[in-house]
Amino acid sequence: MKKHIPMKKFSQNFLIDFNVIKEIVKFINPKSHQTLVEIGPGLAALTQPICNLIDELIVIEIDKFLLERLKKYAFYSKLIVFYQDALVFDYSKLLNKRNKLIRIFGNLPYHISTSLILCLFERINIIKDMNFMLQKEVAERLVASPGSKLYGRLSIIAQYYCNIKILLDVSPKCFKPVPKVKSTFLSLTPYTNYFPYFTYNIKVLSYITNLAFQKRRKILRHSLGKIFSEKVLIKLNINPKLRPENISILQYCQLSNYMIENNIYQKYISI
Known part of the structure; x- marks a missing residue:
C-alpha cells in the first residue's frame, strides 16, 4: 500500500505501537450492539482491531486521501464513512437513526482536541462515553483540581459534565511522526444517575x-x-x-x- 505522508495542517501523528493499540482496544471494549464512532481513523491503527470485534463502525475523517486508503482494507464493508470536519459534524443524526447513545473514540488531532471536546459537551445528552488520545497537558487540565496551575475553565466544564479517568500515558515514540509532546489516553463518561454539581444553566x-x-x-x-x-x-x-x-x-x-x-x-x- 502506498505510503501516506502526514499532513501538518491536520496534526497527523499516527499510533504505531502494537501493545498500546491492544491496551486501548481493551479499554474501549467495543460491543456489536453499541453505536461506535471513531474520529480520525488515520492509518486504521484502532479501526482495524475494533472492526475485528464488531459488525459496524462509524468513522469521521477530514483527509480524503486517508479515506481512499481505507477502501483497500478488507474491513471497509463494516464502515459507515463520513468525509467531514468532526467539529461541525451533526452527531445527533447518529442517535436518531439508531436510538442508542453513541460511544466516541479516537486519537484526536492535538490542535482541535480542546475545541472538539467542548463541542461534544454541547451534545452530551446523546453520548454514552468518550475515549480519547490527547496531548498529556490537555489531559492533565481536564482532571486538574482547585489549586493546581493547570486547573481552569476546561477543568470545570469537563468535570461538571463527566467522570474523567486517565487510563494510559503514551510515549512520543509510539507515534509516527514522533510528536514533541507526551500523550495520554483517557475516558470521559457523562453523569447519568448521580450529578455532583448543579447549575440552572x-x-x-x-x-x-x-x-x-x-x-x-x-x-x-x-x-x-x-x-x-x-x-x-x-x-x-x-x-x-x-x-x-x-x-x-x-x-x-x-x-x-x-x-x-x-x-x-x-x-x-x-x-
Missing part, C-alpha cells in the same frame, strides 16, 4: 469561568468585580481575595446559580 457557568480565568492572576474581587460585590462573595462563603484557580467547581456553580436566581445574568448573557 451551563451558559452562565461558562460565562463566569471564562471571565474569571481571563484574569487568572487577579483575585476574585477584581476579576469578577463587575458582577459580584465583595459582600456577595462573602455571603456565598467565597473568599474575595482568592484567585480563580482556588475556587471549587461547586463554588462556581453557586456563583452561576446566584446570578440566575437574582436575575443578574440578563445584563451580561442571553440564555
